[in-house]
Amino acid sequence: xxxxxxxxxxxxxxxxxxxxxxxxxxxxxxxxxxxxxxxxxxxxxxxxxxxxxxxxxxxxxxxxxxxxxxxxxxxxxxxxxxxxxxxxxxxxxxxxxxxxxxxxxxxxxxxxxxxxxxxxxxxxxxxxxxxxxxxxxxxxxxxxxxxxxxxxxxxxxxxxxxxxxxxxxxxxxxxxxxxxxxxxxxxxxxxxxxxxxxxxxxxxxxxxxxxxxxxxxxxxxxxxxxxxxxxxxxxxxxxxxxxxxxxxxxxxxxxxxxxxxxxxxxxxxxxxxxxxxxxxxxxxxxxx
Numbered sequence: 001x002x003x004x005x006x007x008x009x010x011x012x013x014x015x016x017x018x019x020x021x022x023x024x025x026x027x028x029x030x031x032x033x034x035x036x037x038x039x040x041x042x043x044x045x046x047x048x049x050x051x052x053x054x055x056x057x058x059x060x061x062x063x064x065x066x067x068x069x070x071x072x073x074x075x076x077x078x079x080x081x082x083x084x085x086x087x088x089x090x091x092x093x094x095x096x097x098x099x100x101x102x103x104x105x106x107x108x109x110x111x112x113x114x115x116x117x118x119x120x121x122x123x124x125x126x127x128x129x130x131x132x133x134x135x136x137x138x139x140x141x142x143x144x145x146x147x148x149x150x151x152x153x154x155x156x157x158x159x160x161x162x163x164x165x166x167x168x169x170x171x172x173x174x175x176x177x178x179x180x181x182x183x184x185x186x187x188x189x190x191x192x193x194x195x196x197x198x199x200x201x202x203x204x205x206x207x208x209x210x211x212x213x214x215x216x217x218x219x220x221x222x223x224x225x226x227x228x229x230x231x232x233x234x235x236x237x238x239x240x241x242x243x244x245x246x247x248x249x250x251x252x253x254x255x256x257x258x259x260x261x262x263x264x265x266x267x268x269x270x271x272x273x274x275x276x277x278x279x280x281x282x283x284x285x286x287x288x
Contacts, residue, residue, distance in 0.1 A: 009038045009178065012105035014096045014128065015066065016044060017057040020111025024143040025066065027283070028109045029073065031149050031157070032141075032179065040079040042066045043099045045092045048085060057115060059083045093131035100138050106178065107139040107285075108132065123278040133254065133269050133277065133286055139175065142277060142284040147248050154183070158245055161188040161218070162235060162252040162276070163207075165199040169253045172287050173210050179251070179285055187219040187245055191235060193228045232275035240281045251285045252276055 011028045015021040025042065033040055046059045055061055063081050070079045086095050100108050113119065113126040133140055149155045159180060163169045176186065190203055200222055207218055223234035239247045255270035269286070277284055 009034070009106040010041060010103060011038060011107060011109060012041045012043060012096075012100050012103060013109040014043055014045075014111075014132075015062060016114055017062050017065075018111060018113070018115045018117070020113050020117075020143070022111075023146040024109040024111045024141070025069070026146060026148070027143050028141070029069075031147070033074075036075070036078070038078065040070065040074065041099075041103050041105065042070070042079070042081045043096060044081075044083055045095045046083050046085050091131070093128050093135070096128070097132065097135060097137075100136075105138055107141050108136065109141045109143060112142055112144045125277055129277065133273070136254075136286070136288050138288065139178075140286045140288070141179075142286070144281070144283055147283060149181075152248065153246075156181075156183045156185060157248040158185045158187065160235070160239060160245070160247045160250045160282075161186060162250065162272075163188050163190050163203050165190070165203050166253070168255060168287075170206055172251045172253055173207070175251065175285070175287050176216075177214065179249070185219075186216070187221060187247070189221050189223055189235060189238065191223045191225050191231050193225040193231065232272050232279065235276060236279045240279075247282050249283050249285055250276060250280050251287065254286055254288045 009032075011032055013021070013025045013028050015025060029040060032038075044059060044062045063083055066081050070081070082099060084095050084099055086092060090098075096108065110128055110132055112129060114128060129142055133142075147157070149157065157180070159176070161172050161176070163172070173188075180186075188203075188207055190200060192199070204220055207220055211218055223238065225231045225234055235250070238245070239250060252273055254273055273286060277286075
């Protein structure tokens with residue numbers, strides 16, 4: 001069983017008046033916030049040059065909307081609402097990440113798309129998701145679906161942890177205590193196109209040590225990919241079609257073994273992470 005993190009956590013939620021950002025807010029509040037312990041920071045980026053926004057997208061409307069939601073649920077000392085004016089030369093995404101750094105956010109919650117709503121091709125991620133995941137130094141929680149513990153079976157979530165043997169992916173295991181609660185279920189997966197028993201044994205041993213230290217249980221599965229270019233495929237199929245594991249959140253690192261072994265400069269997230277974000281039908285947690 002995972003014990004909740006002892007330290008106070010600060011959940012920053014980026015909102016813009018869209019339904020997707022409202023879903024991200026409620027997931028942060030209902031599923032991750034611990035009463036009288038954590039903090040919720042709602043950030044909406046403003047631009048005084050935009051003077052003809054629809055009512056629901058106006059800064060005052062957004063601020064009042066979230067104030068009403070938070071006043072009835074949290075003590076004022078445990079939340080704040082920030083209207084952050086976009087500075088010249090900065091974009092919305094940079095402003096969000098800057099706020100996360102200034103507020104020392106534990107993680108940033110964002111909706112999968114913005115005010116324009118879902119794209120015709122749902123695999124195409126929104127600009128905020130694309131920019132934030134490529135530039136974040138803090139975990140990003142990408143909310144595609146408003147999953148809530150109150151509606152989950154027995155009130156628990158199932159987390160998938162993607163491990164490839166890199167030190168970066170092992171950081172995902174260490175993040176479990178931050179994002180999970182007692183009773184949650186976990187399944188770790190490794191995908192390979194060419195069998196590598198040495199790597200699998202290394203990962204299995206690492207998981208076992210973590211289980212003993214964290215006093216929890218993690219199922220470990222290995223999946224087979226057709227080739228190195230389709231490593232993401234088995235994970236997508238598992239999450240989207242597997243009836244035995246109802247995965248609520250997929251956790252993964254921003255880049256993996258290929259970058260680590262090749263000692264490549266990780267200027268953007270890896271192709272595996274990008275494809276997971278695009279195609280997985282579940283919420284996602286990226287650990288940078």
